[in-house]
Amino acid sequence: MAREKRYAFSVPTCLVIALLCLASIATRWLAVAHVVDTEREQAIESAMQADANLAIAFEQDLIRTLKAAEQVAAFAREGYLLHGKAPDIRGWIKDHTIRERMFTILSVVDAQGRIIVSTEDTPPGVNYSDRNFFMAQQHATEDKLYVSRAVFGRVSHQWRIPMSLRITLDGGGFGGVVVIAIDPAYLTHFYQHTAKASQTDTLVQVLGADGYTRGSQIGGTMDFDHDARAQPWFVRAKTHPVGQFVTDLPDRIPRIISYRTLDQYPLMVVLGTPLDQAVAGASKRHNRYWIAAGLTTLALLAVAGLLTIILARQRASTLALLASEARLTHATRHDALTGLPNRVLFQERCQRALATAQRHRHLIAILYLDLDSFKSVNDEYGHAAGDELLQQAAQRLLQKVRASSQDTVARFGGDEFAILLDDLHARADTERIIRNILTALSEPFTIKGTKTKVQLSASIGAVEYPQHGNTLDMLMGHADAAMYAAKKAGKNQFMWWSPTT
Structure with missing residues (x-):
């Protein structure tokens, strides 16, 4: 007599169990994927909203800085035009008439580009007639503060951002400029006082309408006068003055970019939050979700395997019983020696x-x-x-x-x-x-x-x-x-x- 089989696997039953198990696993993973995608989108949306608000605050802070610079320059210009001689700008700084430390480099330049007076000691023969901040004001038709690209100062011997205001004489002729030179880092100093200052790879940038940065930081690294004309936010700003999107430029790190173009000055502010930092909280939860889904998958596979084995064992027992009954039935109706019907x-x-x-x-x-x-x-x-x-x-x-x-x-x-x-x-x-x-x-x-x-x-x-x-x-x-x-x-x-x- 043949040895009784311990297991008798039924292909249809195994397929049904496998399909149900796979369907349950797929449903679980699809549900987790949906939750992960939804929470990720919500995290990105929340980060975008926070960055949009921060970009507004950055814009307002920059406008206040520029208006303060414009007021200082206008004050010096009025003193020069009123008295017909160089104002005592050093005295203004000494007695704190000018209180902003960023505006301590202030000069009055005549129509030929010669320095009339400056807060810094001026070497003989220094002339600014070839500087952009000077030439831009020579032919200016509006009385606006001009924010120049960074230059290496001939007086300070440091990289500075010159901001100039035109001096217009009574007859309308060009009488020179008042120029204030500030450290490029001052333009992004607002960033140092935000919660994002401690985050690495965060992008903060002040960009001119000419496409060159006036000041830029990624993490704690300062940069300026960088050509950003190919950057997507500069390209988008031509048709959309305000916007948000996700990009991996300029350094292949995906970031949420929020930018705003200033109405009163030819500048724009840019904030870029690393995408992985924006979704860090959600990602931690997502890891737990995936681990739970993996454990659930293992449990389902174990249950399916155990159920398959139990059913195979029961089926083997049933088949053995049926075979035994068949043998008994055959024995009662057939001759044992010849196998012929009895x-x-x-x-x-x-x-x-x-x-x-x-x-x-x-x-x-x-x-x-x-x-x-x-x-x-x-x-x-x-x-x-x-x-x-x-x-x-x-x-x-x-x-x-x-x-x-x-x-x-x-x-x-x-x-x-x-x-x-x-x-x-x-x-x-x-x-x-x-x-x-x-x-x-x-x-x-x-x-x-x-x-x-x-x-x-x-x-x-x-x-x-x-x-x-x-x-x-x-x-x-x-x-x-x-x-x-x-x-x-x-x-x-x-x-x-x-x-x-």
Whole structure:
């Protein structure tokens, strides 16, 4: 008997469990992905709103700085025009008339570019007529503060941002400029007082309408006079004075960019918050979400695997029980030695064949067969040899019935066999099959493992429905009687039943 299988996996069941498991896992991961995307978008939106407010404050602070510079320059200009001589600007700083420390470098320059007076000691021969802040005011038609690009100071010997105001004489002629030079770092000093000052990679920038930076910081690194004409915020500002977007320029670090163009001055302010810092809080939560999703996935896979194993084990038990029942059923309806149907199954098939024959009015035949002289062979060669001869005889009988029909070969026990021939057209068909059987059984049998030849024969009794009876008991009784008549008549032959048998 084959060893019972511990597990019997059902492909459809395994597929259903796998699909349900995968669907659950996919649903979990899609839900987490949706939450992550939603929270990320919300974090970015919140950071953009915060940066937009900070950009407004930055803009207002810069405007205040520029207006203060403009007021100082206008004060110096009015003093010069009112008295016709250089004002005491050093005295103004000394007695704190000018209080802003960033405006301590202040000069009055005449129409030829010569310094009339300055808060700094001026070397002889210094001339500003070639400076942009001077030339821009020579032909200016409006009285506005001009914020120049950074220059290396000829007096301070440091990099400074010059801011100039035109001196216009009574007749409208050009009378020179008042220039204030400040450290580029002052333009972004507002950033130092914000919560973002401690964040690395944060971009703070003041950019001129000419596309060059007046002051710029990334983290704590200061820069100025950088060509920013290709930067996306400068390009966008031409059509959208105020805006926000995400970019990885200029240093391949993704940032949320918030920019604003000043209305009163040809400048713009730019704030860039690193995207990873903006979503840092959300990212920490997202990591927990992904870990939870991973653990859930492992749990689902474990449950699916365990369920598959449990069902496979139950199915194996069920199949083993069914197989055992099938074996028992087969054993009760089949001969253990030859595997042929036994008397019970043979009678069931005969009953069905009789019912069909009655409906369709066709012939059936039942043959009752007994092997001649089998007992003497069995006694001479032993029961094992006898069993082998019975198996060989069963195979020869199976070969002689019609393979495409409902014919049945059965063993009743000992050396007795019965054959049902179904759906016959004439008695000649039955007799042809009987002769083939007699011929096949009369051929010598060889005992396995030896060269011994054994000669057997058979006596066969035959009956037909409906000529010889209309019930199974009647037909079987008549076939048995005909078989004994054939045996008495000399064996190795067949006889049809007749009332005189």
